[in-house]
Amino acid sequence: MKSIFLLVLSLVTLISFAQERVLPAESAVSSTATVTIKGKPVPYKVTAGTQPVWNAEGKPSAALFYIYYERTDVPDKSKRPLVISFNGGPGSASVWMHIAYTGPKQLNIDLEGFPVQPYGVRDNPHSILDVADIVFIDPVNTGFSRILDPKAEKSTFFGVNADIKYLGDWVDNFVSRQGRWTSPKYLIGESYGTTRVSGLALELQNAHWMYLNGVILVSPTELGIKRDGPINDALSLPYYTAAAWYQKALPADLQQKDLNEVLAESEAFTIEEFIPALSRGGFLEEARKKQIASKVSRYSGLSERTVMHYNLAVPTQYFWKDLLREKGFTVGRLDSRYLGIDKQQAGSSPDYNSELTSWLHSFTPAINYYLRDVLKYKTDLQYNMFGPVRPWDNSNDNTGENLRLAMAENPYLHVMIQSGYYDGATTYFDAKYSMWQLDPSGKMKDRLRFEGYRSGHMMYLRAEDLASSNEHIRDFIRKSTPAAGMPAKY
Numbered sequence: 001m002k003s004i005f006l007l008v009l010s011l012v013t014l015i016s017f018a019q020e021r022v023l024p025a026e027s028a029v030s031s032t033a034t035v036t037i038k039g040k041p042v043p044y045k046v047t048a049g050t051q052p053v054w055n056a057e058g059k060p061s062a063a064l065f066y067i068y069y070e071r072t073d074v075p076d077k078s079k080r081p082l083v084i085s086f087n088g089g090p091g092s093a094s095v096w097m098h099i100a101y102t103g104p105k106q107l108n109i110d111l112e113g114f115p116v117q118p119y120g121v122r123d124n125p126h127s128i129l130d131v132a133d134i135v136f137i138d139p140v141n142t143g144f145s146r147i148l149d150p151k152a153e154k155s156t157f158f159g160v161n162a163d164i165k166y167l168g169d170w171v172d173n174f175v176s177r178q179g180r181w182t183s184p185k186y187l188i189g190e191s192y193g194t195t196r197v198s199g200l201a202l203e204l205q206n207a208h209w210m211y212l213n214g215v216i217l218v219s220p221t222e223l224g225i226k227r228d229g230p231i232n233d234a235l236s237l238p239y240y241t242a243a244a245w246y247q248k249a250l251p252a253d254l255q256q257k258d259l260n261e262v263l264a265e266s267e268a269f270t271i272e273e274f275i276p277a278l279s280r281g282g283f284l285e286e287a288r289k290k291q292i293a294s295k296v297s298r299y300s301g302l303s304e305r306t307v308m309h310y311n312l313a314v315p316t317q318y319f320w321k322d323l324l325r326e327k328g329f330t331v332g333r334l335d336s337r338y339l340g341i342d343k344q345q346a347g348s349s350p351d352y353n354s355e356l357t358s359w360l361h362s363f364t365p366a367i368n369y370y371l372r373d374v375l376k377y378k379t380d381l382q383y384n385m386f387g388p389v390r391p392w393d394n395s396n397d398n399t400g401e402n403l404r405l406a407m408a409e410n411p412y413l414h415v416m417i418q419s420g421y422y423d424g425a426t427t428y429f430d431a432k433y434s435m436w437q438l439d440p441s442g443k444m445k446d447r448l449r450f451e452g453y454r455s456g457h458m459m460y461l462r463a464e465d466l467a468s469s470n471e472h473i474r475d476f477i478r479k480s481t482p483a484a485g486m487p488a489k490y
Contacts, residue, residue, distance in 0.1 A: 021380050023146045025052040025060040029377050032072065035104040035123045037130040043072045044104060044129055048377040051174060052148075053140070053157075053166050061152045064170055065144035067094070067375075068135045068178070069104060078182040081132035081213070081477050084171060086139070088192030088221075090163065091389040093143035094136040095367045096359075097190055097218070101460040102128045102470065103136065107366035112337070113461025115362035121370050126470040131477055132186070135174065139167065139196075141387035144371075144379060159393030164199035165207075171200070172208040184213040184481050188473075191426060191457065194220035195399045202402035205409060211488075214414045214480040215403065216473060219426045219457045223400030225437045227430075230278035233313035234270050237299060239427035240319055241266035243336035244301030246422055246454075249323055251298055259421065259454065266299045267429060278312060316424055317349035330354060335456020336422045355456060360385060404438050407447060411488045414480035416449040418469055420459035428452050449476065 028049035034041050047068045052060035074080050085102065087094050099107050099121055106124040110116050128134065138145040140157040147157070156162055175181055189197035194217040204210040227235065244250045245259055254262050277284055277292045284292075290304075292312055297304040300314065301323055307314060320331050325345055332338035332355030340354030364385055371377050407413045417435055419428035435448055451472050453459035460466045482488070 022148070023063045023065070023144055023379065023381060024050055025063045025148060026050060029375060031375060033104070035125075035127060035129065037104075037125055037127055040130070042104070042127075042130050045070045045072050046104075046375065048371060048375045050144070051170065051177070053170055054173075055149065055152065055156075059149070061149040062140050062147045062157065062166075063145060064140065065138045066135055066174070067098060067103075067371075068133070069129055070133045071129060077133075077180065079184070081184040081186060081481065082175070082180050083128065083132045083134045083186045083188055085134060085136045086167075086187075086189045086193040086196050087142075088190050088194070088196070089142070089386060089389065090139075090158070090192045090196075090392050091142060091384075091387050092192070093138050093367075093383065093385055093387070095143065095363055095383075095385060096458060097188070097460075098136040099363070099366055099370060100458065101218075101466070102134055102188070102473065104129050105370060106466075107362055109362055109461060111463040113335075113455070113458070115358060119362065119365035119369065121366050121374070124466075126467050128470055128473050128477075131474050133180075133183075137167070137170070139163065139389075141389050142384050143387075144377075144381050144383060145387075146381070155393065158389045158391065160195065160199065160395070160397045160399065162393065163196060164203050164399075167196065168200055168203040168208055171204065172210060175210065181210075184477075185210065186214040186216065186477065186480075187212060188216040188218065190218040192221055194218065195223060195397065198223050198399035198403040201406040201413070202409075205406055211410050211412065212406075213412050213482075214416065214476060215406075216476065217415065217417045217431070219419055219423055219459070220417055220431050220434055221426055222430070223403065223434055223438075224397035225400040225434055227433065230275055231433070233278055234275045235430045235433055236316055236319075236424075236427055237270050237274060237296065238263055238266045238429040239336075239421070239424055240300035240302070240314075242421035242428070243319075243331060243424065244299075244323060246337055247301070247324060247331065249301030254298070262299075263421065269295055269299060270429070274312075282311075315348075320350050320424060321347055332356075332424070332456065334423060334425050335420065335458070335461075336424050337456060359458070359461075400434060400438060404444075407439070407444050411490055412480070412482060414447045414449070414476065416451065416472070416476045418451050418453070418459065418472065420453050420455040420457055420465075422455060423457040423459075425457055447480075 030047045032045050034043045050063040053062040055061040087096050104127045105121040187197035293307040296307045330340040330350035333353045335355040338355035342351045419431040453465040455462040455465045
């Protein structure tokens with residue numbers, strides 16, 4: 001009898017433990033607070049919760065974790081914009097823009113974005129919560145979000161088009177539950193999140209009949225826009241110029257100029273001389289090749305010898321390793337203001353991403369503290385800063401074209417790109433190229449906007465850019481919200 005009792009007790013204990021490790025399909029914990037933005041108090045309600053992803057049989061196949069911020073002193077939500085926010089990876093949680101960019105809290109970092117102790121969060125005086133409500137969403141296997149159905153195929157979630165499809169359905173459901181169909185709606189995505197929201201813009205229009213006012217692309221990917229060969233090789237050079245300028249590795253006459261002036265020179269050289277030269281390949285005259293190599297060296301901070309050894313097209317990983325090699329440092333991939341130390345000065349690529357380790361250092365304790373201790377969302381699940389989403393199906397990535405078509409179909413739809421000059425992963429000039437290719441006709445360029453910042457991939461980590469980039473979003477929302485009675489037509 002005693003042994004049976006112990007067995008039952010053990011089973012109950014195991015079941016309880018298992019239940020604690022499974023995210024509920026439906027949950028919500030709400031609280032209220034006030035944040036001062038631009039000198040004025042903004043009262044708000046914040047909800048941390050989960051909402052299901054439904055399968056074809058109408059049963060939960062996964063649970064997505066979200067954080068929803070609503071300003072509470074706005075009686076009429078029909079005119080109140082809703083910003084729907086995703087980060088990237090793929091496999092990255094929404095933490096980055098949540099507690100460092102647009103949300104009412106920001107993590108403790110110094111003015112340039114480096115970790116400080118004690119870890120935690122403080123009020124964000126630049127949050128866009130004064131002008132828009134915001135929902136931050138963690139896709140499957142990121143943050144607390146998890147697959148619930150053990151029989152669910154991973155291909156349902158992990159791929160360019162699968163990701164867009166299930167998230168479109170989830171957003172539709174969220175907007176319906178929150179009664180926000182009449183609100184002006186905006187998508188914002190960072191890094192791979194730009195692929196996600198570019199595809200979602202058309203998915204929401206064509207599959208859910210949900211029309212947007214704007215899409216904000218923060219440090220965008222290539223969006224499926226082809227640029228193989230010479231164009232791809234050349235587009236990195238203006239970023240090299242920016243990083244080298246910051247690290248004081250350019251010739252003295254360039255270092256004495258303002259960054260914007262130097263970048264204008266580098267961009268003009270890239271378009272007018274570098275791309276045509278690379279297009280000639282091995283048939284470029286030797287004298288011309290040496291002329292181009294000299295200019296690439298001048299605008300990159302690398303030696304002319306190195307440029308020649310790489311037939312003019314120096315890979316980005318080599319740039320990160322070589323720019324400050326003689327000083328004993330590497331520079332960061334996602335933000336080349338950050339320095340790293342390798343085991344050996346020799347080699348063709350850095351041992352690690354110095355900027356990413358710094359960011360994980362500061363963000364991980366901050367988001368866990370905020371969700372668990374401040375918002376009181378209780379779970380034994382690990383918060384996945386980066387979650388297991390591989391293999392990821394990258395085939396049929398037409399997200400740039402999808403965004404173009406969404407803009408063409410919807411005269412209300414505007415697009416803004418935000419890029420950091422020191423980002424070596426999704427470079428600012430590559431983002432400009434994407435913008436140019438989004439509208440080959442030139443008939444929609446009045447609805448396309450680019451903003452650059454003296455920061456890296458997460459340009460909002462730098463205090464000055466946090467203020468200006470959020471202000472740019474405010475301005476973007478204001479200009480993309482039509483006047484009362486203004487019809488959507490050409």
